Amino acid sequence: MTSSPGAHPYGALSDRAFWSRAFDGRAPRDLVDPGHGPLIPEGAAVMSVGSCFAGNLVPFLERAGLHYLRTEPLADWLRIAPEAFGYSRYSAAYGHVYTARQLLQLLRRACGTFVPAEDRWHEPDRVIDPFRPGLRYAARTDTEFSALTAQHLRLTRDAFARAGVVIVTLGLNEAWSARDGAVFPACPGTVAGRFEPERHRFVDFTCAEVTADLAAFVTELRTLNPGVRVILTVSPVPLVATAGGRHVLEATTHAKAVLRVAAGEAARTFAGVIYFPAYEIVTGPQAPDGFFAPDRRSVSPEGVRAVMRVFLAACGRDLPEKAEAPPAAPMPDAARLSHAITQAECEEEMAGRPAVALPLPSHEADPMQHDAPDPETAARIAALAAAHGPLPADFDGATYIGLHPDLAALFTNAWQGDLHYLEHGQREGRIYPSNVTRAATKAAQARRIALVLDGLDGAGKSSIARRVAEAIGGRVLHPYDGNGPLLVWLARTGQHALADSIAHAAVAMAMDAVPHGVPIVFDRHWFTASQLLSSLYRPGWEPRPFTLLCWADRETTVARMIARGEDRDAQEMTQDRVETYRRLAAELDVPLLDTSRTTPEEATERVLALMTARGILPWRGAA
Amino acid sequence: MTPIVLAGHSHRKALGVARGDRSQAPDLLPLEPADQRFLGLSGGPKQAVYWDRLCALAPGRRIALAWEGNRYNDAFLLQGEPAFDLFVAELPHLPVLPDRVIVPERAVRERFAETATGLAAFLERLHVRGPADLVLVGAPPPKANTARLTALLGIGAYDAKLAAANGLDPDRLTLTPASVRLKLWQVEQTVLRTVAERFGSAMVTPPQACLDGSGCLHPDYWAEDATHANAAYGALMRDRIANHFT
Numbered sequence: 001m002t003s004s005p006g007a008h009p010y011g012a013l014s015d016r017a018f019w020s021r022a023f024d025g026r027a028p029r030d031l032v033d034p035g036h037g038p039l040i041p042e043g044a045a046v047m048s049v050g051s052c053f054a055g056n057l058v059p060f061l062e063r064a065g066l067h068y069l070r071t072e073p074l075a076d077w078l079r080i081a082p083e084a085f086g087y088s089r090y091s092a093a094y095g096h097v098y099t100a101r102q103l104l105q106l107l108r109r110a111c112g113t114f115v116p117a118e119d120r121w122h123e124p125d126r127v128i129d130p131f132r133p134g135l136r137y138a139a140r141t142d143t144e145f146s147a148l149t150a151q152h153l154r155l156t157r158d159a160f161a162r163a164g165v166v167i168v169t170l171g172l173n174e175a176w177s178a179r180d181g182a183v184f185p186a187c188p189g190t191v192a193g194r195f196e197p198e199r200h201r202f203v204d205f206t207c208a209e210v211t212a213d214l215a216a217f218v219t220e221l222r223t224l225n226p227g228v229r230v231i232l233t234v235s236p237v238p239l240v241a242t243a244g245g246r247h248v249l250e251a252t253t254h255a256k257a258v259l260r261v262a263a264g265e266a267a268r269t270f271a272g273v274i275y276f277p278a279y280e281i282v283t284g285p286q287a288p289d290g291f292f293a294p295d296r297r298s299v300s301p302e303g304v305r306a307v308m309r310v311f312l313a314a315c316g317r318d319l320p321e322k323a324e325a326p327p328a329a330p331m332p333d334a335a336r337l338s339h340a341i342t343q344a345e346c347e348e349e350m351a352g353r354p355a356v357a358l359p360l361p362s363h364e365a366d367p368m369q370h371d372a373p374d375p376e377t378a379a380r381i382a383a384l385a386a387a388h389g390p391l392p393a394d395f396d397g398a399t400y401i402g403l404h405p406d407l408a409a410l411f412t413n414a415w416q417g418d419l420h421y422l423e424h425g426q427r428e429g430r431i432y433p434s435n436v437t438r439a440a441t442k443a444a445q446a447r448r449i450a451l452v453l454d455g456l457d458g459a460g461k462s463s464i465a466r467r468v469a470e471a472i473g474g475r476v477l478h479p480y481d482g483n484g485p486l487l488v489w490l491a492r493t494g495q496h497a498l499a500d501s502i503a504h505a506a507v508a509m510a511m512d513a514v515p516h517g518v519p520i521v522f523d524r525h526w527f528t529a530s531q532l533l534s535s536l537y538r539p540g541w542e543p544r545p546f547t548l549l550c551w552a553d554r555e556t557t558v559a560r561m562i563a564r565g566e567d568r569d570a571q572e573m574t575q576d577r578v579e580t581y582r583r584l585a586a587e588l589d590v591p592l593l594d595t596s597r598t599t600p601e602e603a604t605e606r607v608l609a610l611m612t613a614r615g616i617l618p619w620r621g622a623a
Numbered sequence: 624m625t626p627i628v629l630a631g632h633s634h635r636k637a638l639g640v641a642r643g644d645r646s647q648a649p650d651l652l653p654l655e656p657a658d659q660r661f662l663g664l665s666g667g668p669k670q671a672v673y674w675d676r677l678c679a680l681a682p683g684r685r686i687a688l689a690w691e692g693n694r695y696n697d698a699f700l701l702q703g704e705p706a707f708d709l710f711v712a713e714l715p716h717l718p719v720l721p722d723r724v725i726v727p728e729r730a731v732r733e734r735f736a737e738t739a740t741g742l743a744a745f746l747e748r749l750h751v752r753g754p755a756d757l758v759l760v761g762a763p764p765p766k767a768n769t770a771r772l773t774a775l776l777g778i779g780a781y782d783a784k785l786a787a788a789n790g791l792d793p794d795r796l797t798l799t800p801a802s803v804r805l806k807l808w809q810v811e812q813t814v815l816r817t818v819a820e821r822f823g824s825a826m827v828t829p830p831q832a833c834l835d836g837s838g839c840l841h842p843d844y845w846a847e848d849a850t851h852a853n854a855a856y857g858a859l860m861r862d863r864i865a866n867h868f869t
Contacts (some may be wrong), residue, residue: 078726078734126729137727144728145709151725263847341776342697345848346633404668405648419716494821497744535745539736 026286032314034184036274039231039314043272045069045166047091049106051098051171053235053278053299055089060308063320069163074154093152095185098172100213100262101205102183104133107220110157116182120145121193124605130184133192161225168217170259170276171235173205174244174251191586195403202243210262212342218270230273234262236282238297256283258353276306276314290609292600301613308442338605373415381415384422391418394434400425403433437542438504445511446545450474450519450616451607453593454527455550456581457569459558460595460603463524464550467604468611472619474519478508480528491532500537503529531584538588546616548607549585554578629637629654629861629869630664630677630687634762637846637857639687641665649676656854660865674745681752687748687827687864690745690815691738691764695807696850698734702799711806713813714838720800728810735814742815746822758867759819759826760860763852764808767801767839776849801839827867828861 015021016030023029032039040046042199045067048054060069096101108114109131119183126138128143134154138507139145158161160166173292176187179199189195205213207230208248218230234256242251260279268276280301282291291303401407407420421432451468454459462476483506490499505524514520527549544621545606552560554575561569585592589598591610595603611617628651629638636642639654643665649663649672664680666673677686708723709731719725742759749757766772799807806810816826833856844856 078730137730140712140728141710141715143715144712147710147719147725148727218765332703334701335698338700339697341700342693342850346693399670402667405672407672408648408672442735495747497740497747500744533735537740540740572779585676 015391026288026301028281028284028286028310031281031310033276034123036066036314038316039274039276039311040165041068041229043067044229045162046167047163048166048167048169049097049103050167050169050233051235051237052096053171053237054167054169055096056299056304057167057169057308057311058089060224060304060312060320063393064312064315064317065588066315066317066462068081069159071158071162072152081103083214091130091163092156094156095567096171098177098185099183099205100170100173100210100217100259101175101177101181101203102131102185103168103405104213104217104220105183106148106156107160107217109222110153110160111224114182115219116178117180118178119149120198121188123192127569128189130178130182130193133186134586135226157224160221161229163228165229165231165489167231167233167276168223169233169235170210170263171237172239173255173258174239175203175205175212176200176243191465204244205258206259207258210258213264214262214266215269218266218273227270228271231276232273232608233276234259234263234602236281236303237278240297247363253622262383268538275310278311279356281307281310281399282450293609294598294606300606300609302609305609340470354359374412377415377419381419381422384419387428388422389419395421395432397421400430402432404430409611421588440539441508443543446543448511448514448516448520449525449545450521450619451527451611452522452545452547453550453584454524454547454590456575456578458568459551459552459581462523463600464593464595465521467600468607469519469521470521471604471608472611472617474522475490475514475520476523477510477514477520478523479503479510487529487532496537500529500533501541503533504540508515513621527584527588528591530588531581546609546611546614547590548593549581549590549593550592550593550603551578551585553584556596624869625684626662627685627861628664628677628686628729628866629661629689629864632668632691633689634760634851635689637763637852637854638687638760638860639663639854639857649673651680658674658861669712674748678748678752680800681754682751683753683755684765685868686719686749686757687760688749688757689760689762690742692811692815693739693850694735695804695811695818696765699804700849701809702797707812708803709806711809713809714806715829717802719724720802720823731807731810732814735811738811739814739818743821744864746819746824750822753762756868757822757824758864759815759824761812761826761828762808762866763829763844763856764834764838764840765804765847766842766845767802767805767835767837768842769798769801772798772840772849775845777800784818801837805838823861825867827860827863832865851865 010017016028031151046061047069048057048061058068069091073088094106097106102599105114105116106109109116116130118130121130121133126140127142128138129135129145137146137257144222173527175183177183177200179201184200187195188200214232221228221230237257238252239248239255242248244251246254256279263275264455267273282299288304289305290300291306292298293300307321312319341490377622385546393508394551397414400417400421401411401414411417411420421430424430425432450472451465451467453468453621455461465476468474480503483502487499489495490502503526505521511520522545525547526538527547530538530541556572557578561573582592585591592608593603598606629635629640639656639658639661640663641652641655643652648736649664649666649670652665654663664677665675666676668674705724706720706722707726708719709726709728710719710729711717746757763861812828813828819826829840829852833841833852835841839855841854844852846853
């Protein structure tokens with residue numbers, strides 16, 4: 001039987017098969033085959049693993065109401081700074097997994113079927129996990145390392161076993177491995193460890209190898225978790241560097257082609273394995289220019305949102321609006337009562353009397369009595385406040401008394417401090433210690449700060465800060481101008497507490513000159529202090545304002561310094577110094593703004609886009 | 624030789640530092656009971672004037688400073704969720720309890736960053752004033768006997784009343800096991816000792832005679848509360864402090 005003249009297989013195809021009909025403007029229509037049904041079945045627990053792009057998906061999944069599985073929450077209850085390098089982003093703390101081989105080995109390590117020979121690196125004060133080299137809270141001893149690693153792998157196995165859907169984002173086909181073939185996420189010596197040519201070798205996985213690794217991964221995963229669905233994606237982010245001898249652009253297209261073909265093969269071979277075209281959405285010819293940041297490597301927030309819009313639509317869900325940051329978790333019950341008991345005991349111990357009264361469960365509990373004044377005195381205080389203005393909002397009668405020995409010798413009640421200040425103290429110009437805590441001050445400051453730019457001299461931050469401030473009607477502040485050398489000298493001579501206090505004071509003093517409501521752009525702020533001073537002082541800068549680290553490669557940095565006539569300083573700008581800033585930014589989770597090959601205008605646009613994506617713009621700062 | 628000055632936070636009381644008259648400025652007073660080798664700085668350590676006074680007294684004096692040391696109780700006296708344990712490099716013999724989340728020791732250290740920062744800031748101020756010598760007084764280790772400790776909490780009227788004041792069910796709150804508190808104490812002490820050593824000061828640790836077989840505070844040296852030591856402990860500590868300065 002033959003078909004009628006003019007009939008052919010293309011005639012019955014839907015619009016999605018034809019380039020001319022497959023798009024709404026620049027947005028692909030029906031990109032995901034509707035025959036799959038919802039990509040994430042209702043109620044399925046989702047695990048994601050892969051390159052950094054896999055981490056970008058997680059907040060969208062959670063805000064859309066999907067159940068993102070977390071088996072290893074990384075001691076959040078300790079109320080400490082979170083882990084670096086995104087270890088806390090994923091279902092368990094495996095961090096970024098770039099290659100199919102690393103993915104397969106992660107599953108095998110979790111299941112106990114692969115034990116790498118080179119499983120730890122020793123440094124003077126820590127034991128490094130080669131497969132999680134950037135962990136902030138690294139083990140101190142081998143015993144601790146073994147226990148923490150065993151726990152991590154057990155919880156990773158739990159995640160693989162309990163997930164209804166595993167989303168895998170393939171990032172690279174190049175890697176560095178140990179002698180036994182164990183693949184590291186980063187070349188030894190870059191994030192941690194030491195590169196040893198006789199032990200560490202470069203591998204450039206072929207398409208056949210990646211395909212085989214993916215097939216083995218799916219097969220072994222289903223031995224553990226038979227019903228699991230696997231969604232494969234390819235990261236659109238180009239290689240940061242290649243060690244294979246090719247130009248990085250060529251290496252990137254090769255890598256993405258290898259990964260794309262291997263993912264397609266796996267999806268064709270295994271039922272329940274679906275390829276999701278994130279790579280195509282961002283890099284296809286239809287994609288707007290703005291899907292990449294000006295560095296043409298980072299995917300812009302707009303690009304990520306475009307991917308997630310398609311992904312969530314294929315799950316039957318809408319792209320969620322940007323949510324406000326969740327409020328800080330309340331202190332757990334046990335911690336609240338532990339605190340109350342300890343505070344009470346310390347007060348009683350100092351008071352030297354039996355513990356019968358019920359003390360206030362507060363950090364600020366003090367030995368000063370708080371008996372109310374008699375009605376006549378209360379009326380007097382109210383009258384003084386009405387006549388001369390109320391007590392300052394940050395005034396506390398007890399600490400005011402404590403500061404002045406003559407008053408401390410006379411008064412025992414906080415209200416006596418209130419009365420004295422209104423009657424005499426204000427007129428006498430007596431000072432009082434503000435009862436606003438450092439944390440409260442920092443929180444209030446953060447509400448007024450639109451942006452902090454930090455970085456080495458020559459990184460381009462001043463030009464960008466000026467342009468951003470102009471664009472948003474803000475004011476640029478340079479808090480350390482004039483006292484920078486003093487801070488450096490104090491840091492070098494070990495006077496870190498004093499330097500820390502001066503740094504905070506410099507920020508506060510600079511902000512005092514700006515009317516409330518005007519957005520503030522800082523050219524240097526907490527990051528500068530943090531790279532000078534002991535890490536002990538970092539918590540004092542929380543909550544941090546939105547911060548970007550301007551960074552340029554050494555050649556660019558030096559060229560800019562020479563152009564400014566800073567030849568001598570330029571000579572001291574070593575590669576190490578440039579890299580230290582980059583490493584510290586990663587350690588402190590500060591996004592990097594690479595200005596090496598961009599104009600200030602381009603960089604400014606990028607910054608404004610980031611601020612908009614984060615909800616900082618349009619400006620709604622404290623008025 | 625002028626007497627050694629004992630000063631600092633609440634653990635100073637076991638050493639014999641008198642509370643003093645809080646209506647007066649902090650001042651040096653004889654210990655209670657008297658010990659000619661020492662004077663204690665009375666006054667409230669929550670007031671800035673207390674620390675200003677210590678700085679003013681510092682030039683040429685020998686100072687023994689009791690700095691906090693109860694942060695581990697403040698955060699972890701009662702067991703929270705999830706129940707956790709840790710390995711501590713200085714206590715390698717202590718095992719980890721079964722079925723507990725293991726947290727990195729380094730993460731727990733981070734939890735004590737605030738007390739370390741406060742100590743560093745104060746030592747820097749103090750050293751500028753030129754004390755003859757300065758030693759950090761280690762805090763007493765935790766108390767192990769759970770039954771007695773629970774009873775003490777009740778005697779002190781803290782447990783049920785404070786729980787009620789905080790809207791909590793006291794029956795659902797249990798003490799953190801002693802072995803875990805011992806490790807947490809050790810981490811806090813290590814952090815404080817490290818800060819002191821950066822300023823060239825040693826830490827005087829609790830005497831072995833005050834410890835039970837597990838390294839916790841022997842019941843003979845308990846004050847009548849959950850976290851402090853008594854005067855007998857203080858007497859032994861004073862000997863160790865005095866020995867340090869000779």
